[in-house]
Amino acid sequence: MPGGKVIPAKILAVDVHPKMPRIAILIDDLGYNRQGMESSLALPYEVALAILPETPFALPTALTAKEQGRITLLHAPMENQRELKLGPGGLYANMTEYQLKTTLSKGLDGLPGIQGVNNHMGSLLTTKADSMKWVMEVLKGRSLFFIDSLTSPKSVAKKTAQEYGLKTVSRDVFLDNIRTEKAIDKQFSRLIKRARRHGSALAIGHPYPETMAYLKKRLNHLEADGVRLVRLSDVLEIIPQHTKE
Numbered sequence: 001m002p003g004g005k006v007i008p009a010k011i012l013a014v015d016v017h018p019k020m021p022r023i024a025i026l027i028d029d030l031g032y033n034r035q036g037m038e039s040s041l042a043l044p045y046e047v048a049l050a051i052l053p054e055t056p057f058a059l060p061t062a063l064t065a066k067e068q069g070r071i072t073l074l075h076a077p078m079e080n081q082r083e084l085k086l087g088p089g090g091l092y093a094n095m096t097e098y099q100l101k102t103t104l105s106k107g108l109d110g111l112p113g114i115q116g117v118n119n120h121m122g123s124l125l126t127t128k129a130d131s132m133k134w135v136m137e138v139l140k141g142r143s144l145f146f147i148d149s150l151t152s153p154k155s156v157a158k159k160t161a162q163e164y165g166l167k168t169v170s171r172d173v174f175l176d177n178i179r180t181e182k183a184i185d186k187q188f189s190r191l192i193k194r195a196r197r198h199g200s201a202l203a204i205g206h207p208y209p210e211t212m213a214y215l216k217k218r219l220n221h222l223e224a225d226g227v228r229l230v231r232l233s234d235v236l237e238i239i240p241q242h243t244k245e
């Protein structure tokens with residue numbers, strides 16, 4: 001058909017990504033030490049913090065973060081495949097629905113102002129369909145979001161969260177599995193690359209001195225990379241509920 005010309009792909013590409021690529025950062029494992037708490041709370045307010053239940057600094061971390069308007073999560077300890085100790089508030093695959101829901105609820109009740117949950121470890125529990133359903137039922141009842149730390153490639157956590165209509169997203173990059181500036185920088189570059197490709201990307205780090213020192217410097221120099229640090233809530237996905245055809 002003359003005149004029925006297809007719009008060139010180039011123009012479409014510009015329209016599809018009008019915004020600057022966004023990165024979000026979540027610091028896990030808060031609660032056990034004061035130094036980790038203080039250095040995390042000194043990072044830009046966009047950086048979210050995940051707090052382990054019933055730990056010595058859980059409450060002061062949650063309260064200060066709340067004053068700062070910073071997003072906090074319950075970092076729910078979940079059973080892993082290596083039998084590493086979970087500490088208080090741990091969720092295990094052999095728990096009944098009642099036990100799991102009660103334990104998770106207790107963890108949530110102990111942290112004022114939290115907005116979401118992510119898994120601490122969990123390479124075993126996040127593969128268990130029933131356990132994940134029970135987790136999401138508790139979160140649904142409290143209007144919390146869920147971040148899949150993705151500690152197992154077989155995790156069904158994000159999928160289950162979506163089935164319950166929760167806002168959710170998976171971790172893209174771990175910043176500090178190797179605790180050297182060089183290794184962290186390499187992971188940060190991967191994060192930026194992923195954000196450029198997909199529009200946004202989420203990194204998880206830990207309150208190690210190496211990570212804190214790196215982020216303190218690096219987050220002040222993002223303009224040159226053409227990416228923007230945003231709050232965790234700005235990278236959550238909502239999948240519309242499926243309608244049967």
Ligand SMILES: [Zn+2]
Pocket residue numbers: 028029075119120121
């Ligand atoms: Zn953790």
